[in-house]
Amino acid sequence: MSTSDVDPARLVRHGRDGRRAGAVQREVVPAADFRSYYGRPVIKAPVWEWKVPAYLFTGGLAAGSAVLAAGADLSGRPALRRAGWLGSLAALLASVVFLVTDLGRPERFHHMLRVAKPTSPMSVGTWILTAFGPGVGLAAIAELLPRRLRPTVLGRLLRRSARPAGLASAVFAPGVASYTAVLLSHTAVPAWHGAREQLPFVFSGSAAAASGGLMMALTPVEEAGPARWFAASGAVGELAASKVLEERLHPVVREAYTTGRAHRLRRCSEGLTVAGLAGTVLGARRSRAVSVGSGLALVVAGALQRFGVFEAGIASTKDPRYVVVPQRERLVQRSHG
Amino acid sequence: MIRENSLYGPLDDVAADAGHLEHPPRVGFFTDTSVCIGCKACEVACKEWNLVPDDGFDLLGMSYDNSGMLGANTWRHVAFVEQDIPLGGQRTGIAELPTGPSGTPVMTEVVAARLRHAERGGSELGTNPLEVHEPPQDLGMPSFSRPGDDGADGHGAEGRTDFRWLMESDVCKHCTHAGCLDVCPTGALFRTEFGTVVVQQDICNGCGYCVSGCPYGVIDRSPLDGRAHKCTLCYDRLHDGLEPACAKACPTDSIQFGELDELRERANRRVATLHDRGVTEARLYGEDPDDGVGGTGAFFLLLDEPEVYGLPPDPVVPTRDAPAMWRAAGIAAAAFLTAAVGSFLGSRR
Ligand code: SF4
Numbered sequence: 001m002s003t004s005d006v007d008p009a010r011l012v013r014h015g016r017d018g019r020r021a022g023a024v025q026r027e028v029v030p031a032a033d034f035r036s037y038y039g040r041p042v043i044k045a046p047v048w049e050w051k052v053p054a055y056l057f058t059g060g061l062a063a064g065s066a067v068l069a070a071g072a073d074l075s076g077r078p079a080l081r082r083a084g085w086l087g088s089l090a091a092l093l094a095s096v097v098f099l100v101t102d103l104g105r106p107e108r109f110h111h112m113l114r115v116a117k118p119t120s121p122m123s124v125g126t127w128i129l130t131a132f133g134p135g136v137g138l139a140a141i142a143e144l145l146p147r148r149l150r151p152t153v154l155g156r157l158l159r160r161s162a163r164p165a166g167l168a169s170a171v172f173a174p175g176v177a178s179y180t181a182v183l184l185s186h187t188a189v190p191a192w193h194g195a196r197e198q199l200p201f202v203f204s205g206s207a208a209a210a211s212g213g214l215m216m217a218l219t220p221v222e223e224a225g226p227a228r229w230f231a232a233s234g235a236v237g238e239l240a241a242s243k244v245l246e247e248r249l250h251p252v253v254r255e256a257y258t259t260g261r262a263h264r265l266r267r268c269s270e271g272l273t274v275a276g277l278a279g280t281v282l283g284a285r286r287s288r289a290v291s292v293g294s295g296l297a298l299v300v301a302g303a304l305q306r307f308g309v310f311e312a313g314i315a316s317t318k319d320p321r322y323v324v325v326p327q328r329e330r331l332v333q334r335s336h337g
Numbered sequence: 338m339i340r341e342n343s344l345y346g347p348l349d350d351v352a353a354d355a356g357h358l359e360h361p362p363r364v365g366f367f368t369d370t371s372v373c374i375g376c377k378a379c380e381v382a383c384k385e386w387n388l389v390p391d392d393g394f395d396l397l398g399m400s401y402d403n404s405g406m407l408g409a410n411t412w413r414h415v416a417f418v419e420q421d422i423p424l425g426g427q428r429t430g431i432a433e434l435p436t437g438p439s440g441t442p443v444m445t446e447v448v449a450a451r452l453r454h455a456e457r458g459g460s461e462l463g464t465n466p467l468e469v470h471e472p473p474q475d476l477g478m479p480s481f482s483r484p485g486d487d488g489a490d491g492h493g494a495e496g497r498t499d500f501r502w503l504m505e506s507d508v509c510k511h512c513t514h515a516g517c518l519d520v521c522p523t524g525a526l527f528r529t530e531f532g533t534v535v536v537q538q539d540i541c542n543g544c545g546y547c548v549s550g551c552p553y554g555v556i557d558r559s560p561l562d563g564r565a566h567k568c569t570l571c572y573d574r575l576h577d578g579l580e581p582a583c584a585k586a587c588p589t590d591s592i593q594f595g596e597l598d599e600l601r602e603r604a605n606r607r608v609a610t611l612h613d614r615g616v617t618e619a620r621l622y623g624e625d626p627d628d629g630v631g632g633t634g635a636f637f638l639l640l641d642e643p644e645v646y647g648l649p650p651d652p653v654v655p656t657r658d659a660p661a662m663w664r665a666a667g668i669a670a671a672a673f674l675t676a677a678v679g680s681f682l683g684s685r686r
């Protein structure tokens with residue numbers, strides 16, 4: 001006798017909450033038909049805490065601000081340039097703090113630098129950040145240099161190297177903005193791995209929107225033109241990629257995004273992105289207040305997007321359904337095909 | 338440079354792929370659950386030999402399971418599943434006896450409530466005990482009524498069921514394509530000359546990436562020392578020509594250690610024997626080099642679907658999709674840069 005001959009009703013099938021067991025609570029949604037080990041998760045929930053999505057956000061902010069600063073440098077917009085490099089450095093420093101303190105052994109953070117491993121997005125990211133960071137630092141310090149130090153040898157050297165260093169950083173910035181998507185997707189976490197084709201576009205779009213927004217908030221409207229364009233195009237890209245992401249997901253895995261805290265965070269993010277986009281396009285050119293308001297809305301939206309995607313991933317590990325149902329379906333399809 | 342099937346697919350010589358030019362043959366475990374008696378000698382032997390910290394001693398409400406899952410502090414985990422179906426080919430005569438139902442539905446109910454409130458949904462089992470605030474509950478035992486007892490105690494003829502008790506000693510799979518190893522950014526996780534996967538404790542900085550890279554939920558970060566831990570397949574013992582502690586301690590040879598090729602042959606013979614004897618539900622899990630992780634170094638003979646034991650039915654190493662993911666990220670990065678350049682061109686004054 002094989003298990004397939006057994007009356008399926010006699011096998012214990014249950015959702016995470018033991019719906020099949022009845023009595024405890026009545027569910028409106030019928031329990032998904034899958035089996036598990038007492039409803040226990042199949043894979044480990046990530047050990048990462050809030051600092052990781054915070055890093056995903058600040059990393060994107062640093063990247064976008066650097067690109068805008070470099071462009072401002074080349075196109076002669078000193079206020080945007082200054083805000084860009086300073087914003088980028090601040091976000092970068094925050095990123096590093098988040099990354100290092102999330103380690104189980106922070107004092108060993110430099111062990112990341114002992115190898116370069118193309119199969120590990122965290123290793124790739126470490127090296128991208130290593131290439132990106134120093135130039136941003138140099139460019140930002142040059143912005144901060146007090147007037148009386150500028151004529152000194154060191155001051156002149158700094159100011160002269162700031163531009164090439166900053167431009168070189170800007171070359172790596174797009175990588176900083178998009179690699180974080182691979183960082184999440186290169187895992188067994190169903191909601192992250194399942195979104196692997198769209199997540200880079202969501203994150204890059206969100207990075208552009210948030211950094212454009214930050215520069216809109218920090219720069220006078222006359223100089224913030226590129227920031228508005230960047231923010232608007234990023235917001236449009238993010239909104240579109242976000243929709244496609246949900247549509248393409250396996251219907252069960254999609255629920256990780258469309259229910260619970262992940263859903264609430266991402267809906268708030270979407271609302272703020274739409275509002276920020278509208279403000280950017282309609283009024284930010286004329287009014288500093290509108291510019292600051294819509295810029296900050298986009299910044300907050302960017303943070304909520306990362307936390308939302310992060311939460312969706314966590315939720316998809318805590319319930320064995322997200323792991324078992326799609327995998328079981330694959331097996332069934334393969335045995336039929 | 339990426340050699341053929343370095344990332345995904347069958348790989349004949351996994352140690353050579355990792356750079357061991359001269360190396361012993363690949364070794365692994367064949368865990369035959371059909372003879373497991375659930376004695377947990379493997380769990381104990383592993384803890385003793387490897388000095389693995391305790392992970393709580395309570396029963397969890399999952400039959401006789403009291404470790405719950407593999408984790409930083411559980412490198413062998415014995416799963417227990419009570420089912421009201423007969424073991425294939427077995428004539429227990431139970432169907433003719435007045436017996437009670439297995440405890441499973443009621444257990445699931447109790448366990449589910451606890452998992453719902455657990456910080457990591459219960460996946461912290463094997464690393465930390467669950468925080469349980471309720472007093473212990475009596476879930477009953479798999480039991481018979483005496484012949485002649487009537488239906489008054491609910492164990493009459495109408496409640497008769499068959500019963501089988503599945504036990505499985507789970508362990509790190511030592512995958513051909515190991516998700517944990519691929520994502521480790523420090524090189525702490527490495528492929529040994531025996532083809533196994535081991536964490537170097539002096540290198541690991543506790544980034545936690547491996548925890549999410551493993552498609553089997555095996556490796557975890559310990560809150561005790563902030564580093565990742567899992568089965569080493571007793572790397573130290575292998576060097577001295579000894580078999581791993583769990584295999585040594587297993588009284589029924591449910592855990593068999595040996596050269597992987599030989600174990601695979603042995604396992605196929607065992608399945609054929611069981612099928613001949615009417616146990617048609619016997620199947621191998623992880624022995625197929627064409628599966629999503631290129632076959633595992635530690636594989637199993639199971640008597641039900643993998644998910645019943647808490648194993649993923651069709652695991653895939655995330656690295657399979659690395660090229661596609663980087664391509665998508667590259668296009669997104671190009672779009673990001675294009676948008677930036679366009680923004681400056683579009684707002685020329
Ligand atoms: S991926 Fe998981 S099962 Fe495979 S070797 Fe790593 S820890 Fe073990």
Ligand code: SF4
Pocket residue numbers: 517520521522523524525526536540541542543544545546547548558564565
């Ligand atoms: S936690 Fe340790 S073993 Fe795991 S990926 Fe990070 S450095 Fe490697």
